[in-house]
Amino acid sequence: MDGIHDMGGMQGWGTVKIDPKEPVFSEDWHARTFALGLMSMGVSGTNLDAFRHSLERLHPMDYLGNGYYGRWLSCAEQLLVDSGILAPGAVEARARRIDGQDVEEPADVETHKPEYERGGAGSLREIADTPKFKVGQRVRASTIRKSGHTRLPAYIRGHAGVITALRPAAVLPDSTAHFTGEDAQHVYTVEFTSAELWGDDAEPSTLCIDLFESYMEPL
Amino acid sequence: MTDHPHPDDYPSPQLRVEALEALLVERELVKTEMLDGFISRYVNDVGPMNGAKVVAKAWVDPEFRKRLLENGVEACKELGFGGPQGEHIVVVENTPEQHNVVVCTLCSCYPWPLLGLPPDWYKDPAYRARIVREPRKLLGEMGLDLPEKTKIRVWDSSAENRYFILPSRPENTDGLSEEELALLVSRDAMVGVAVVKA
Numbered sequence: 001m002d003g004i005h006d007m008g009g010m011q012g013w014g015t016v017k018i019d020p021k022e023p024v025f026s027e028d029w030h031a032r033t034f035a036l037g038l039m040s041m042g043v044s045g046t047n048l049d050a051f052r053h054s055l056e057r058l059h060p061m062d063y064l065g066n067g068y069y070g071r072w073l074s075c076a077e078q079l080l081v082d083s084g085i086l087a088p089g090a091v092e093a094r095a096r097r098i099d100g101q102d103v104e105e106p107a108d109v110e111t112h113k114p115e116y117e118r119g120g121a122g123s124l125r126e127i128a129d130t131p132k133f134k135v136g137q138r139v140r141a142s143t144i145r146k147s148g149h150t151r152l153p154a155y156i157r158g159h160a161g162v163i164t165a166l167r168p169a170a171v172l173p174d175s176t177a178h179f180t181g182e183d184a185q186h187v188y189t190v191e192f193t194s195a196e197l198w199g200d201d202a203e204p205s206t207l208c209i210d211l212f213e214s215y216m217e218p219l
Numbered sequence: 220m221t222d223h224p225h226p227d228d229y230p231s232p233q234l235r236v237e238a239l240e241a242l243l244v245e246r247e248l249v250k251t252e253m254l255d256g257f258i259s260r261y262v263n264d265v266g267p268m269n270g271a272k273v274v275a276k277a278w279v280d281p282e283f284r285k286r287l288l289e290n291g292v293e294a295c296k297e298l299g300f301g302g303p304q305g306e307h308i309v310v311v312e313n314t315p316e317q318h319n320v321v322v323c324t325l326c327s328c329y330p331w332p333l334l335g336l337p338p339d340w341y342k343d344p345a346y347r348a349r350i351v352r353e354p355r356k357l358l359g360e361m362g363l364d365l366p367e368k369t370k371i372r373v374w375d376s377s378a379e380n381r382y383f384i385l386p387s388r389p390e391n392t393d394g395l396s397e398e399e400l401a402l403l404v405s406r407d408a409m410v411g412v413a414v415v416k417a
Contacts, residue, residue: 008324008375009352013345015360018407022338024262029233034261034336035254036239043248052326059224066232068327068342073232077239086242094238095230122306123379151377153324155351167380168307187378194352203353205371210378 001053001147002154004060009155009198030069033076037069040076044083045113048123049177053149054078084111116179119171125184127169131213133188137163138219141190141211149177152215160219161192164208172212185213266335267406269300270383273333274409275401278388288312291383295333305332305381311374312385313411318369319384320358320411322350323376330381334406341410351375361412384409389417 007013025031041051054075055063062074080086087106096103119125133139143158151173165188172183190211194202230238243249273295277284287294291308295301308330311319323329324347329337340346340361349357354371358364365371374382386408392400407413 005325007344007347010344010348011352013343013348016340016343016346016349016357018338018340018361018412024266024336025258026339027233029236031258031262032236032240032254033232035257036236036243036249038257039243039249039254043243055326061223062225064344065223068339070232073236073239077235080239080243085246085248090242091235091238092230094242095234098234098237098241099230124306151325153375153377155324167309167378170379173378187380189380191372198352203355203371205354205373207351207373207375209375210380212378 001056001149002145003056004063005056006154008153027069029073033069033073037072037076040079044079044085046079046083046179047118047176049149049171049173050114050179051075051079052173053177054082056149083113084109085113114179116176116181119182119184123170124168125171125182127184127186129186131166131186131188133163133186133213133216133218135163135166139163139188139190139211139216140219142215142217146174148174150174150215152211153209155197156192156209156211159192159196161190161196163188164191165189167210170212172214174212174214187212188216190216261331261336265302265331267333267404267409268401269298269335270330270333270406270409271401271404272298273300273383274385274404274415275397277385278400279397284385287385300332302332304328305330307380308333308383309380310383310385311372313387313414315366315369315387317372318365318411319372319374319382320350320354321374321376321382321384322347324348324351325377328376328381330383333383334409338406340412358412363413384411386415389415392417 058074063071077091081088087109089106093103093105140160141156167187169184169186172185175181175183187210189208191206191208194205277287287310291310327337327342351373354373403415408415
């Protein structure tokens with residue numbers, strides 16, 4: 001989907017500062033959120049791709065508002081509500097009660113975890129199909145703008161590059177995030193020049209990205 | 220500008236995470252000790268010291284270096300490193316001619332088994348947005364001025380391959396042991412936003 005998460009090439013964010021003394025978790029709630037975020041996938045009966053899509057579905061202000069772990073927290077809550085593990089508003093109501101406010105908590109709802117078949121643990125799969133493309137081949141990235149989850153960023157779409165490696169086949173995030181199947185595909189590393197992506201005035205560099213077979217067409 | 224999706228008095232993340240944990244513990248869907256275990260693992264056991272051991276070994280052992288560049292997953296397993304976000308580790312080598320740097324523009328994918336959890340700068344929208352478009356300029360702002368003749372290649376971790384940089388070994392380190400070398404290797408050099416200095 002075209003959302004705030006798809007940041008490659010966006011402008012106006014300012015500079016980046018490295019804090020050499022940064023702890024692993026700078027606040028306790030970051031640590032609790034990290035652990036709960038990891039657990040939320042199993043508890044909601046979803047998966048890593050659905051987790052990433054849940055991040056993307058947040059309102060842009062929720063995505064950015066409280067940083068990385070702020071979005072993890074909203075994402076985990078959303079997955080748990082989607083699966084009926086928690087009622088909508090349950091977290092907010094409990095938080096207000098912890099804060100001393102006299103609010104009613106919503107009644108539990110019926111659990112409805114997604115039903116889908118996994119072909120195994122993790123994301124990598126052995127597939128029988130012959131790879132459609134070869135190392136060294138020129139390809140063009142798809143221009144399709146999906147409404148759902150995809151791992152083809154906007155700044156790559158429609159551009160031509162060269163395949164530099166065939167990687168292990170993997171489940172297609174576009175399908176697994178929506179529980180419609182695994183649709184495992186070959187994955188290729190494709191290299192693009194900065195001039196191709198950003199125009200002739202761009203700083204000279206190249207960019208390598210991993211693309212699923214269905215994200216590309218031959219040139 | 221879009222309005223905030225929540226009222227002004229929406230509970231803070233601190234309160235909401237406490238609420239979320241309480242609701243899941245009450246329903247016996249998570250155990251507090253399990254959460255503590257995850258946190259402790261990434262605070263104490265999994266971090267850049269793992270990646271630094273891999274780099275130091277590759278610097279002193281040419282056969283390991285070869286295996287590491289050919290099959291990152293198997294070579295890292297030799298040192299006991301693997302697990303979540305390390306299903307397929309790909310190691311790329313930085314040289315004076317070719318510099319490599321890693322990003323995840325779509326979220327913040329990172330090789331957890333070797334580097335632990337990503338630092339703030341890696342998750343910063345400015346890093347995710349700019350490193351693919353003006354890497355030399357941004358690296359300069361982050362303190363790494365690369366010579367003009369050094370080519371730059373950026374790796375956007377968009378699938379489940381996790382990229383790990385094998386930095387160049389600094390000069391004048393011939394007398395150092397593998398353990399001493401590992402202490403020189405910074406997290407930032409293993410992502411490609413710094414070089415290792417003796």
